[in-house]
Amino acid sequence: MYTIKSVVISLFFLVLIAWSGKVFSDSHIKLYAMDCGTLDVSDMRDFSDTGKYDGQKIKLANPCFLIRHAKGDLLWDTGYIDSMADNSNGVINGVWHSRLRVRLIDQLDQIGVSPNEIEYLSLSHLHPDHSGNANKFSDSTFIVNELERKYMFSDQIKSMFGAYYSLLEDAKTVSFKIEYDVFNDGTVLIKSMPGHTPGSSVLLIRLEKTGNVLLSGDLYIHAKGRELKTMLKYNSDKQLTIDSRKKFEALAIKESARVIIQHEKRDFDLLPKFPKFLD
Numbered sequence: 001m002y003t004i005k006s007v008v009i010s011l012f013f014l015v016l017i018a019w020s021g022k023v024f025s026d027s028h029i030k031l032y033a034m035d036c037g038t039l040d041v042s043d044m045r046d047f048s049d050t051g052k053y054d055g056q057k058i059k060l061a062n063p064c065f066l067i068r069h070a071k072g073d074l075l076w077d078t079g080y081i082d083s084m085a086d087n088s089n090g091v092i093n094g095v096w097h098s099r100l101r102v103r104l105i106d107q108l109d110q111i112g113v114s115p116n117e118i119e120y121l122s123l124s125h126l127h128p129d130h131s132g133n134a135n136k137f138s139d140s141t142f143i144v145n146e147l148e149r150k151y152m153f154s155d156q157i158k159s160m161f162g163a164y165y166s167l168l169e170d171a172k173t174v175s176f177k178i179e180y181d182v183f184n185d186g187t188v189l190i191k192s193m194p195g196h197t198p199g200s201s202v203l204l205i206r207l208e209k210t211g212n213v214l215l216s217g218d219l220y221i222h223a224k225g226r227e228l229k230t231m232l233k234y235n236s237d238k239q240l241t242i243d244s245r246k247k248f249e250a251l252a253i254k255e256s257a258r259v260i261i262q263h264e265k266r267d268f269d270l271l272p273k274f275p276k277f278l279d
């Protein structure tokens with residue numbers, strides 16, 4: 001026999017189960033990789049300070065990443081500036097040929113996200129292939145290593161690259177020294193790996209099905225460089241890069257992480273094609 005009390009208790013538990021199911025599905029983290037440009041290099045002479053790749057060619061990827069978490073969205077890197085897509089021939093600068101096929105804004109729109117809805121923005125480092133669209137995200141909270149912030153807004157660097165990210169100077173900012181736990185639950189961690197620039201960072205994401213993923217920033221530029229331990233000519237501090245690479249490799253082992261070298265075309269091609277995602 002059903003009493004009113006037993007019906008009320010049953011309903012209570014049904015609601016509780018439904019609610020916990022919702023919480024579970026909402027905490028499901030998704031990692032989207034977007035195509036934010038390509039880079040054809042006609043001579044890899046800058047890829048090693050010992051001349052290892054002189055005369056060789058390479059095609060690089062230039063992705064941006066969106067991490068969707070129950071507590072908000074994090075955009076990791078913003079790629080080439082969207083206006084580059086206006087010219088299908090892209091931009092040639094010496095041996096470097098940059099192109100943008102599809103705008104970041106249009107890709108976000110494809111999954112119903114507008115720039116001012118993104119809660120957090122972080123850049124692996126300030127260079128224009130990573131900060132190109134940063135000014136469009138000045139409503140987001142900017143999470144940045146304190147040395148990188150100081151460097152990017154120094155007069156010299158700002159005069160070179162500031163046009164891409166100058167609005168972040170007055171954005172709501174959270175700066176950190178060693179590590180920052182974006183959602184305060186250990187799932188998405190920004191870690192300082194200086195060397196390429198004074199406050200370069202990498203991103204560790206703990207996904208439910210895929211496992212742990214590490215996004216390299218420009219600590220390495222290509223897979224071969226990781227294998228052969230070669231050093232790009234552009235380093236604000238070579239010894240710091242060497243130290244950071246040791247930390248990175250130890251972290252990758254400790255976390256059993258899938259390493260994604262951001263500019264490595266093969267790593268990008270193996271990721272689910274946007275709007276598909278890793279979870």
Ligand SMILES: [Zn+2]
Pocket residue numbers: 127129130218263
């Ligand atoms: Zn880069």
